[in-house]
Amino acid sequence: MTDTPLQTTEWQSRLLATHVRLRQQAPLVHCLTNQVTVNFVANVLLAAGASPAMTDHPDEVEGLAAAADALLINLGTPSADSIAAMRRASQAASRSETPWVLDPVGAAALPLRRALSLTLMAHRPTVIRGNASEVMALAETGTDGRGVDTQHDSREALAAARRLLAQTDGxxxxxxxxxxxxxxxxxxxxxxxxxxxxxxxxPRVTGTGCALGALISAYLAVADTPLDAMICAHVHAAAAAERAELTAHGPGSFAVAWLDALDRVDLSGFLADRLTLE
Amino acid sequence: MTDTPLQTTEWQSRLLATHVRLRQQAPLVHCLTNQVTVNFVANVLLAAGASPAMTDHPDEVEGLAAAADALLINLGTPSADSIAAMRRASQAASRSETPWVLDPVGAAALPLRRALSLTLMAHRPTVIRGNASEVMALAETGTDGRGVDTQHDSREALAAARRLLAQTDGxxxxxxxxxxxxxxxxxxxxxxxxxxxxxxxxPRVTGTGCALGALISAYLAVADTPLDAMICAHVHAAAAAERAELTAHGPGSFAVAWLDALDRVDLSGFLADRLTLE
Amino acid sequence: MTDTPLQTTEWQSRLLATHVRLRQQAPLVHCLTNQVTVNFVANVLLAAGASPAMTDHPDEVEGLAAAADALLINLGTPSADSIAAMRRASQAASRSETPWVLDPVGAAALPLRRALSLTLMAHRPTVIRGNASEVMALAETGTDGRGVDTQHDSREALAAARRLLAQTDGxxxxxxxxxxxxxxxxxxxxxxxxxxxxxxxxPRVTGTGCALGALISAYLAVADTPLDAMICAHVHAAAAAERAELTAHGPGSFAVAWLDALDRVDLSGFLADRLTLE
Incomplete structure (x- = not known):
């Protein structure tokens, strides 16, 4: 990594201060997420220091999305009701300037979700988070994938991601x-x-990807920029994962140790040497 | 704590016997609960010795609520279907004298839930369990709260709770x-x-509050009085939490250790010195 | 156990090779399962080496059931939407010859589920998995049960199971x-x-039964016969459970250790001495 503004001590201090603010402010993060990982995502947010609210009744989400400090919309298991809730919540977030994250799970392989994602993007998500296939599908540079996994490396989606920056901040x-x-x-x-x-x-524990989207939402509530929020969320998750791996005996104990580590991991070592400017 | 009937050896023996009966009888507890914590609540009931049934189809709940030994209705994530199920189940429980618990999650901040709670209370819940804001909202002595947390101490809700005793037994x-x-x-x-x-x-693990409501339901099936059921449920949960804390390294391992402790914790020490008559 | 073809070294080698193939091929297993255990079932499949997809939107399931390597339909918490999804997915699986498992949870006690099971059986499930009461209910040799548990030993359902072999392969x-x-x-x-x-x-952890149905589905994608798939799934689950029990302190830590063990358990010892031909 070359010496860049991103690598200065000042920059690292700003990110560490953002991490501290997350615990101090415990932002209210409204999540419209999927039924598979909703419990895990709520526990990840609690472990990281945020306050989750998982309400998804269409008649309740507008008020909550407007009042919350951030919103997550994850398309993992859409239903007629949850789709209605997503439309209303994204609009309310946009109107009230609540920062929000779109996680278009399955948008590469499943047409219903790609169409829904494009509709929700009219309300300008602050950040879009997905795997390479999903990002490419939203930028209309390709659709593929089987189930919800990807056949592409993240590098292959960079051009698509740059195009999406016209419709989102990160x-x-x-x-x-x-x-x-x-x-x-x-x-x-x-x-x-x-x-x-x-x-x-x-990737051997369901919901670790969904949890990243939730962590980005939480950090959007306390970070100076969407880029800072994305970096803090990923560093927090990855540093905790490395710590958890030290004591894990398999995917079950890894998930438990990851929650423990999210509560107390020190990010400074990770910030010093695991990031590159590309 | 002054010397009162609640503190006699006879009283402690009665509560310990109630705890033993829970394991011996393994009461069938029908839960209409929220999608965030439904898995955790089922595991808590199994760990404590009860038999959970989480069926929420509107056409199935009347029969099950009538046949079950107790019913829990938790408003954490209402949907059109689950609201219909709650109405039918509470009515069936009332008709068949199945004891039931109302946990009005979010009733302080979300008008839909306060209105739903008041409707369900027409079928006289045996016990109402909530945080201070929720109890005050049901007694119409105040509404507030943001998301599902409270800004009040439990002491502030005592007057509201006393008013609710006209509509419930605990x-x-x-x-x-x-x-x-x-x-x-x-x-x-x-x-x-x-x-x-x-x-x-x-409070750093999602569902520990919901689990208390479920444990009260389970104990209602085997206790002499609603007061005994509430005490046993809270003592069981708190004693297990203290035991779990001894080995926990964070919120993930605490949740696991709490389930372990619910299975085998000894309540006698806790009963002896952690209760006060107010 | 008498000396039979099932006990030959050749037979054990075939089952061990099937277990290895599961990890190598990581089959895509589409699950329409219940809301209580959906997270646990996904984690069990990931731990065992398969790729779960839990999509349950009625408009998405036909394509996924046709594209997947196997399908699970579990009736644990049916809703109007999920019932529609189950009908469409089972038909699509049948047409595209995707092997599928029916787990008729609650079919013994709840008429809606028994009727739904019989409807789905028109699309010939590859395997039916249930407790004794459920198997007897599907074969119309008796209905009973309270909640979702059984009052019968598996031996009592053998005659019913033999009748069902006209409508399924296992x-x-x-x-x-x-x-x-x-x-x-x-x-x-x-x-x-x-x-x-x-x-x-x-039985003290919710979802261990549902997980068995999911494991059978996964093994159907890589096994020579439905019988091999059923044996591999049960041996994998039981051998992992025995390993997990060695370190468990209660139901919470057992569930975690079971996931860990599913990832790496050695089946050869179990295959050698825990099976009987009846």
Missing amino acids: VAISGRTDRLLGRSAATADAVTVGIHGGSAWQ | VAISGRTDRLLGRSAATADAVTVGIHGGSAWQ | VAISGRTDRLLGRSAATADAVTVGIHGGSAWQ
Whole structure:
């Protein structure tokens, strides 16, 4: 990694201060997420220091999305009711300037979800988070995938992600290396940051990806920029995963240890040497 | 704590015997609960010795609520279907004299839930369990709250809880000190019992509150009075939490250890010195 | 156990090779399962080496059921939407020859589910998995049960299971001894295999039964016969349970250790001495 503004001590201090603010402020994060991982996502937010609210009744979400400090919309298991709730919540968030994250799970393989994602994007998500296939599908540069996994590396979706920056303030592409696209606070130039590390157990536990979207939402409530929020969320998750791996005996104990580590992991070592500017 | 009937050896023996009966009889507890914590609540009931049934199809709940030994209705994530199920189940429970618990999650902040709670209360819940804001909202002494948390201490809701005793046989107010209002088995006088202790990890795991409602339901099936059921449930939960805290490294391992402890915790020490008559 | 073809070294080698193939091929298993255990079932499949997809939107399930390597339909918490999804998915699986498992949870006690099970059976499930009461209810040899548990031993359901073999290729009856009915690969004769062992903690954790149905689905994608798939799934689950029991302190830590063990358990010892031909 070359010496860049991203690597200065000042920059690291700002991110560490953002992490501290998350615990101090315990932002209220409204989640419209999927039924498979809703419990895990709520526990991840609690462990990280945020206050989750998982209400998804269409008649309740507008008020909550407006009152919350951030909103997550995850398309993992859409239903007629939850789709109505997503439409109303994204509109309310947009009107009240609640920052929000769109996680278009399955949008690459399932037409209903790609169409729904494009509709929700009219309310300008603050950040879009997905795997390479999903990001490419939203940018209309390709659709594929089988189920909800991807056949692409995050690098392959960079061009698609750059196109999406016209419709959002940040794009997080999951992969072996996570790649985060946003704008520099100092120059407003487009910036791509690579996050290295984490644990091979993460994809062996359902919801670790959904949890990243939730963590980005939480950090949007306390960070200076969407880029900072994406970096803090990924560093928090990956540093905790590396700590959890030290004591895990398999995917079950890894998930438990990850929640423990999210509560108390020190991010400074990770910030010093696991990020690259691309 | 002054020397009162609640503190006699006879009283402690009765509560310990109730705890033993829970394991021996393994009562069938029908739960209409929320989608966030439904798995955790089922595992809590199994760990404590009860038999959970989480069926929520509107056409199935009447028969099950009538056949079950107790019913829990938790408003955490209402949907059109689950609201219909709650109405039918509460009515069936009332007709068949199945004891039931109402946990009005979010009733302080969300008007839909307050209105639904008041409707369900027409079928006289045996116990109402909530935080201070929720109890005050049901007694129409105030509405507030943001999301599903409270800004009030349990003590502030005591007057509201006393008013609710006209519509229910017991009120459990969650807080740093849990406060339980019921009637003495001996004198039928109103009694308030404070439960001290537990673990600071409990609010850091989603569903520990919902689990209390489920445990009260389970104990209603085997206890002499609603007050006994509320006390046993809270003592069981808090004693297990203290035991779990001894080995927990964070919220993930605390939740696991709490389930382990619910299976085998000894309540006698806790009963001896953690309760106050107020 | 007498010396039979099932006990030859060749047979054990075939089952061990099937277990290895599960990890190598990571089959895509589409699950329409219940809301109580959906997270646990997904984690069990991931731990065992499969790729779960839990999509249940009625408009998405036909494509996914056709594309998937196997399908699970579990009736644990039916709703109007999920019932529509089950009908469409089972039909699509049948047309595209995707092997599928029916787990008729509650069909003994709840008429809606028995009727739904019989409707779905028109699309010929590859395997039916249930407790004794459920298997008897589907074969119309008796209905009973309270909630979702059974009052019968698996042996009592053998006659019912034999009748069901006209409508399916395999029947797995859960109980203290699990009994698996299928046809010998060599002779096409009906065969009954008993699986002994496992852990007393299994029924104390919600979803361990649902997980068995999911594991059978996963193994159907890689096994030579439905009988092999049923045996591999049960041996995998029971051997992992015995390993997990060695370190468990209660139901919470058992569930975690079971996931860990599903990832890495060695089946050879279990195959050698825990199966009987009946």
